[in-house]
Amino acid sequence: MKEFEDIAIVAFAEARNTKYSGRTVYDLAGEILSGLVDASGIGLEDIDGLAAAPTMTEGANPFFPIFLGETLGLETKWLQGMDLGGASSIAAVHRAALAIASGACETVAIVAADAPSTKWTAKFDRLDAPRAGLLGPPGSFSLLMRRYDHEYGLVPEALGKIAVTQRKGAVRNPNAYEKFRREITMEDYFASPIISDPIRTLDCVMYLDGASGLLVTSRRNAEERGLRYVRPAAYREVTNHRVREMQADILDTGFSVAGPAVLADAGIAPDEVDMFHPYDDFTFAIMLKMEQIGFCGRGEGGAFILDTDLSPHGKLPLNTGGGQISAGQPGLASGGLNLVEAVRQLMGMAGERQVPDPRNALVTGIGSIAVMRNWNVSNALVLEAAQ
């Protein structure tokens, strides 16, 4: 894609996921920005763009992105408050690339920090929410899963395999939530309580305090500075897929459009994807994405998962650091956890969970839950290791 021709991701940073940290978003963001400066050698004076992810903690503050830039000492030519929920971080890579390619700025810090277990001010009540006792996102996902089971037959063992596989990643990820750093078995999965039938506790994510970020700049700048980098190759985004159809297939998500398109843009087939780092709020979301991006056909996700080695040495390494379900979801920190893990892997810095010499990664985001459909934002980013 044109906007990615001269773009390089030169650094990543991540804080540990913790519960009740007592920390402010600003302090977490400071840890991230400092990590980006340290990893890249690019100083605050040379960072002229900032993309700030939305937060639960500062959700009631409309000036948060500006205050964040001020607090972090950034004088910017381009400032973007991101607003795509869990799809924000990968969208920020695209927005930053557009800004850099246009000449608006040269180097953008993408910062996603949130501390919802410490403080929560965000409100997202909807005028059109049905008054029918649906238990938040797990309730909405249970409706999707029930319909899937009716149409195709749900394979709970496949969802259990996702939970068990990702947990192995969290054990090997020092930034994962400490309580999740022990392996689980398929028996543990089936013993976990049903919240909203058929969804189980171990299908779901938990909000924690945490943060992540990337530094994006021009390739020219990266090469002049002798920095190693990861290249964004293609990006697609769909928001409110089929919103005007009153009786659309509830299981048909924006990934049925964005998924095949992003792979076509990147010039790779599904079986040429070296790693999959999908935004994971629920195990079922991962399976549905696999089908609609095109790793397998509709209704074949269960069999595909059971037949595919999803470990770092397997055919399709999946969320190698545990994903959000096993490492913890740093609030509205916007899918940054999945994105940063992909960049870490492509830079060869994933330690004992390193995928052998990955050439590319597919990263996805999901933004907010839609009323009577599935989710609002579906986006996908292909990253490539630099030669």
Added chain:
Amino acid sequence: MSDMTTKMSPPEQESDFGLPFWQAARDHRLCLQGGALHGALQHPPRPICFETGGRNMVWKELGGKGTVYTYTVNQRPAPGFEGLVPYITAIIDLDEGARITANISGDPSAVHIGKRVAFDGALSHTGAPLFALVEEARK
């Protein structure tokens, strides 16, 4: 499911463009928004007509009959639903061609996708239309 019809509380999230739905519900009627041009229903209510992009819309009273499109049996209560578990929340395909999310009264073990349901004027404790399972006619 425990009795959902007892604890009436005033609706809290009535919006200007959605108000007729809730006004009708208070009269124990099911009314949905439709475009004035071709009458295509849209639900939940919106501040714009999805057919034309205009603001000319009508409200239509429906027969209240439909089919379960998907459902869940809640094992943990949402806020305001304490003491009611297990209860059914469903998306219902209404016969006139729209969907609604609603509670269904009756035995959670009797609900399934494709089951016929009907609204007969009963409201849940939230003031929203409450549907009931319809006994299947003998084949």
